[in-house]
Amino acid sequence: MQEAFLHYCWKFKKFDFLNAETSAGENIQLLSVGQHNESESGPDFFNAKLKIDEQVWAGNVEIHLKSSDWYAHHHEKDTNYDNVILHVVWKHDVEIYRKNNTEIPCLELKNYVPPKFISNYKNLLQSNYRWINCENEFHEFPDFLLQHWLERLFIERLEEKSERILKLLAESNTNWEAVLFQLLAKNFGLNKNGNAFLEMAGSIPFSAVQKTEDVFQLEAIFFGQANMLEEEKEDAYYNQLRKEYKYLKRKFHLKKHSHIQVEYFRLRPSNFPTIRLSQLAMFYGNAQHLFSKIIQENSLDKIYQLLEVETSAYWKSHYSFGKESKEKSKKVSKNFINLVIINTLVPLKFCYQKYIGKNNSEELVELMRELPAEKNSVIKKFNSLRKKTATNALESQALLQLKPNYCDKNRCLHCKLGLSLLQKTRD
Known part of the structure; x- marks a missing residue:
């Protein structure tokens, strides 16, 4: 079980929230799940709003696998967590208290997530003998979904390269x-x-x-x-x-x-x-x-x-x-020039336009679609899972971003393809 799964369940209300109760038996009415905090510090969801019995609360939500993780992570000493109004966990194993000794309400999710949904999640994430978790279903993804996600991954890759370019620029x-x-x-x-x-x-x-x-x-x-x-x-x-x-x-x-x-x-x-x-x-x-x-x-x-x-x-x-x-x-060679365009010119163009406050991503997307896909073992494997997965450089670059940053790290719940598969198998 990963915390990311609990984040997903909370963010998209993939649990029986209409009948949810705290560990103390208080009714929870979910008015707003809040804003997902995807940074490394602070509570997991900001500005949530919920009603516990007759009291309306506005504040933050923290999510852990176990209640005791609150103390393991030393949140009781961190002022960033003073405004937590609900502790969402998979297993409730200890009561959590604020500095003023009032108890933080706890929602134990394992009682409200459908068993079939849990089973589908485990089947997706516990595929130890697969190259990627969804390789048996990879050919089934709709073209529109795949292309949209690959374009997003390509821009994400350019963002990462921009950070390295900006470092060189400062130096x-x-x-x-x-x-x-x-x-x-x-x-x-x-x-x-x-x-x-x-x-x-x-x-x-x-x-x-x-x-x-x-x-x-x-x-x-x-x-x-x-x-x-x-x-x-x-x-x-x-x-x-x-x-x-x-x-x-x-x-x-x-x-x-x-x-x-x-x-x-x-x-x-x-x-x-x-x-x-x-x-x-x-x-x-x-x-x-x-x-x-x-x-x-x-x-x-x-x-x-x-x-x-x-x-x-x-x-x-x-x-x-x-x-x-x-x-x-x-x-x-022309192939070498293609690599220069892919690895130097396009990232530099993207970074420079971003630096001066302009957005030229559409131009770069079109330029990358004109270039042939790169040839390596990763691209070859993806093409074996789905014919013509990578037909141009944009798609091959996106797949090179997908494999190490999502597939290899089991970040299926951060991947549009993995999320769609989880939702589909639930239905």
Whole structure:
């Protein structure tokens, strides 16, 4: 049993409230359940209104699995709970008193929730051998309900990413161009080197990037700050970069983070950190005022053109320093650009518009619907439960929000799909 279930029963009156009585046998007339407090502190429902026998009460409602949890959580010492007018519990095991020694009325819900409803709840939440609790019913959800919930989840995901972006913004003294640079660096590093690239970018004053339009010098800075120019090598280009980096390090007063370590293991050569950093250097060596261009552009085709970039000449015939390979143009792929749009551009656009007090979520929703769905094990599994669950990037991003934040945590009672299933099985 979870407290969330009791919250749900109280909030939506999923119990026999017409015949409810306190543990002392007093009649309870429920006039208003109050406002659900979904934060971590304070009573669970504010401004409830109810009538106990002939006395009308207005105040807060606290919900626990057991009455004794009141004392276990030390609410008797917290002034936030002084105005609790009803203690709603599953099992009443001890009387609860206010500071003035008056008893707080208690409603023991287990006497009023229909047994079949409890059974349906347990069947939903106690599915230990399922990938997600509702996997057997997932294909039955109405399209409208699923699409509406996925759109909500997508916005929720953007809200979470906005918090991280705003943190970077504060650290950069409100420099949106610098934040874009760090986010792009992380994206160019992908999962394997994303954090290392992010830290590398954060170690470089963005003014140094702005003042350096030469791609070779940008490569020197990026490789140097990523600790990729530390060893002695018999390679002319490598040694030129190393020499240039020593000069630029002094010029821009760069501070290295010795713990930054890039990875090559299990990476395709096209995703080697050498290739990705060269592409990032080419990107910033050939474009100015990138933030304003990205914020203003809504055409997917033009965004593709803006982000299309390849490596410098040396890397056309190399994947690693000193190891020549067949010459080949190494442009970023369309799939890679899609990831940049999904993970950097769209969250940044959302955050910026929110920062300046505008709402562009509809534009971003439409843009995401134009992009293909991501391919990974989570999306593949959802598509096996329901054909074409994820047909575009909005849906795949929403599912990536759903699985770890709701399904894996058994938060079915916070999920529109889980709530609809619980209601349906009750009927």
